[in-house]
Amino acid sequence: MTDFKKCVAEKIKTVLSRLSDDSGLSADELSDMLEYPPDSSMGDLALPCFKLSRILKKAPPVIAEELKSNISGEEFESVTTAGGYLNFKASYSFLTSALFDICEGGDRFGRSDEGKGKTVVLDYSSPNVCKPFHIGHLGTTVIGHSLKKIHEFSGYKCIGINHLGDWGTQFGKQIVAFRKWGDRETVEKIGIDELVRLYVKFHEEAEKDPTLDDEARAEFHKLEEGDPDNLALWQWFLEVSIAEYKKTYRQLDIEFDHYTGESFYIRNGLGEKQVEAIREKGLLRLDEGASIVDLSEYDMPPCIVLKKDGSTIYHTRDIAAAVYRKETYDFSKAIYVTSSQQSLHFAQLFKVIELMGYPWYNELVHVPYGTVSIDGAKLATRTGNVVLLKDLFRMSVDKVKDIIREKNPDLENVEETAEAVGVGAIVFYYLCNNRIKDINFTLDAALSFDGNTGPYAQYTYARTCSVLEKEKPVPGKGSLTVDGEADVIKTLLKFPEKVKQALDDYEPSVVTRYIIELCTEFNRFYHNCQILKAEDEDVKNFRLSITEATNKVLENALHLICMKTPRKI
Numbered sequence: 001m002t003d004f005k006k007c008v009a010e011k012i013k014t015v016l017s018r019l020s021d022d023s024g025l026s027a028d029e030l031s032d033m034l035e036y037p038p039d040s041s042m043g044d045l046a047l048p049c050f051k052l053s054r055i056l057k058k059a060p061p062v063i064a065e066e067l068k069s070n071i072s073g074e075e076f077e078s079v080t081t082a083g084g085y086l087n088f089k090a091s092y093s094f095l096t097s098a099l100f101d102i103c104e105g106g107d108r109f110g111r112s113d114e115g116k117g118k119t120v121v122l123d124y125s126s127p128n129v130c131k132p133f134h135i136g137h138l139g140t141t142v143i144g145h146s147l148k149k150i151h152e153f154s155g156y157k158c159i160g161i162n163h164l165g166d167w168g169t170q171f172g173k174q175i176v177a178f179r180k181w182g183d184r185e186t187v188e189k190i191g192i193d194e195l196v197r198l199y200v201k202f203h204e205e206a207e208k209d210p211t212l213d214d215e216a217r218a219e220f221h222k223l224e225e226g227d228p229d230n231l232a233l234w235q236w237f238l239e240v241s242i243a244e245y246k247k248t249y250r251q252l253d254i255e256f257d258h259y260t261g262e263s264f265y266i267r268n269g270l271g272e273k274q275v276e277a278i279r280e281k282g283l284l285r286l287d288e289g290a291s292i293v294d295l296s297e298y299d300m301p302p303c304i305v306l307k308k309d310g311s312t313i314y315h316t317r318d319i320a321a322a323v324y325r326k327e328t329y330d331f332s333k334a335i336y337v338t339s340s341q342q343s344l345h346f347a348q349l350f351k352v353i354e355l356m357g358y359p360w361y362n363e364l365v366h367v368p369y370g371t372v373s374i375d376g377a378k379l380a381t382r383t384g385n386v387v388l389l390k391d392l393f394r395m396s397v398d399k400v401k402d403i404i405r406e407k408n409p410d411l412e413n414v415e416e417t418a419e420a421v422g423v424g425a426i427v428f429y430y431l432c433n434n435r436i437k438d439i440n441f442t443l444d445a446a447l448s449f450d451g452n453t454g455p456y457a458q459y460t461y462a463r464t465c466s467v468l469e470k471e472k473p474v475p476g477k478g479s480l481t482v483d484g485e486a487d488v489i490k491t492l493l494k495f496p497e498k499v500k501q502a503l504d505d506y507e508p509s510v511v512t513r514y515i516i517e518l519c520t521e522f523n524r525f526y527h528n529c530q531i532l533k534a535e536d537e538d539v540k541n542f543r544l545s546i547t548e549a550t551n552k553v554l555e556n557a558l559h560l561i562c563m564k565t566p567r568k569i
């Protein structure tokens with residue numbers, strides 16, 4: 001048994017059914033009532049008895065006293081009352097066997113099967129092709145992937161989809177620019193940056209010569225009609241772009257199940273099919289030539305599904321994608337991770353799906369996040385001074401290399417380690433914040449080995465590895481002897497609950513902050529308690545078991561937030 005909450009809740013339930021015929025409360029409901037006392041000296045869990053006073057028709061302090069005198073067991077070091085609160089402290093013997101249970105479970109601790117048999121589709125990262133990642137993409141990419149990991153950890157089958165922005169008039173411009181000023185070799189050599197250069201040049205030239213815009217429109221039209229040359233070029237632009245994105249994904253250990261972008265729905269006629277379905281439902285209105293779904297009744301601007309010229313747009317493709325995904329994957333939840341600037345877009349989308357009569361509209365979830373700025377400067381999209389993600393990563397990795405050279409010059413695999421730590425530092429710093437908050441980025445703060453940072457967490461993990469490399473614990477040997485050990489175990493025991501909270505709130509930061517908590521407790525233990533040098537064999541073995549459990553939990557937790565775990569730093 002590793003769940004102290006559950007253990008307490010069951011005890012209370014048994015006593016309650018003895019004291020009053022039936023309180024009608026389940027162990028789960030009682031478990032939800034339990035709180036963590038603000039000060040751990042009061043206990044590990046508290047039951048605020050006022051929550052029971054209506055049911056039991058007694059004053060909270062009376063209930064607390066009554067429960068107290070009826071609850072005992074070797075799980076508890078103490079059961080005490082403080083006014084209307086009943087406080088429980090876990091015993092050393094409970095914590096000892098809980099720790100052994102964690103160790104025995106290997107890396108299963110914290111996993112659950114809550115999602116068994118259910119599929120979740122996650123749409124994240126989803127850049128507009130021919131454009132490199134900038135810092136604004138960090139959020140959708142790492143929040144999205146963390147949520148995927150957290151769902152998998154909780155037993156869901158997950159499908160990660162990269163809904164690339166790979167269709168639209170801009171490809172007409174890209175084609176014209178490439179034919180006029182570009183060449184294959186350079187694009188092959190330089191990649192996406194060359195595509196961007198050509199695109200920017202197109203805009204500069206079109207200012208002087210507006211006929212270029214007509215040319216671009218004509219080329220896009222040809223592309224839509226299936227012109228083989230244009231199709232081949234477009235396909236190649238796509239490949240060049242995806243190859244570039246994959247470099248970033250590799251740094252973050254991210255893989256997608258599908259790169260099914262907007263073009264897929266258009267080229268297969270799925271957008272138009274849904275427009276027809278909307279028309280059949282009697283939802284389609286004409287508004288200055290455009291086809292819309294009126295949403296004024298819901299206080300939202302109309303959802304445009306066909307532009308004046310009859311072409312589909314962003315919303316149409318999302319409607320088609322939602323229906324396609326439901327039909328293909330039969331999801332129980334479809335998650336979209338984008339910046340909060342798109343909240344209205346998704347609110348409109350979900351409403352249209354509802355109005356179309358699809359009963360699964362409430363299985364669609366938009367997970368928004370706030371904006372990112374670097375050292376105070378806002379990073380607006382589509383402006384010239386965007387900070388590219390790869391540059392930020394490179395800067396960070398270079399700084400880490402300097403630090404390693406200074407602090408640990410003999411380290412092998414410097415390149416690989418520096419990349420894991422440098423990239424991880426940025427991810428960790430970012431995922432420490434509530435996702436909806438706007439955040440300001442300071443590289444120095446992200447990289448500090450002393451603060452609550454990625455390097456600090458990875459360093460702590462490496463510390464556990466280094467201890468275990470010297471000696472491994474014998475399973476089940478020894479027992480808890482001091483509070484310094486108990487504090488780490490109590491923190492370890494919180495892991496499943498934190499995963500659950502992160503899952504329910506779509507909030508990876510819960511895991512990130514838990515990692516800090518665990519690292520802090522472990523490091524305190526490491527400094528205050530001798531592990532390898534402990535004189536008593538049993539004490540040493542027990543402390544090695546604590547180290548092993550911390551190692552496993554940290555490894556799992558770090559992977560949940562897209563962090564790599566080098567064994568040496």
Ligand code: ARG
Pocket residue numbers: 123125126127128163164165318321336337338
């Ligand atoms: N490509 C879009 C952008 O860069 C994000 C797509 C998000 N996913 C979606 N299904 N709309 O803004």
